[in-house]
Amino acid sequence: MDKVFVKGLKTAAYIGVYEWEHEQPQPLLFDLTMLWDQRAAAAADDIQLALDYDSLSKAVVQLVEARPRQLIETVAEEVAELILSDFAVTQVTVTVYKPQAVAAAETVGVEITRQRN
Helix, strand or coil: CCEEEEEEEEEEECECCCHHHHCCCEEEEEEEEEECCCHHHHHHCCHHHCCCHHHHHHHHHHHHHCCCECCHHHHHHHHHHHHHHHCCCCEEEEEEECCCCCCCCCCCEEEEEEECC
């Protein structure tokens, strides 16, 4: 199966378990990898048959910025759910990075892989 990916998608969110984390948005970065059969799009050279990674990226940013959350695990699950339900992918891997979470680390994060049932 083919893959379509978005690397380093940037957004800001009110996220964290501490009260101070909800005083101002914090950066989150996403890597998204979707299984997608792109043969039809390639053969026809037609964007209508391709996975529109621009629309997908905008939908993810809108979802993440819509409301506060405590855990990046919750964000990862919600992003995976959105992509599987609104875009015709069979599998998605979502990696969420929270670069300001641990002062001594470049970043921390979670990675999940979910499939369409």
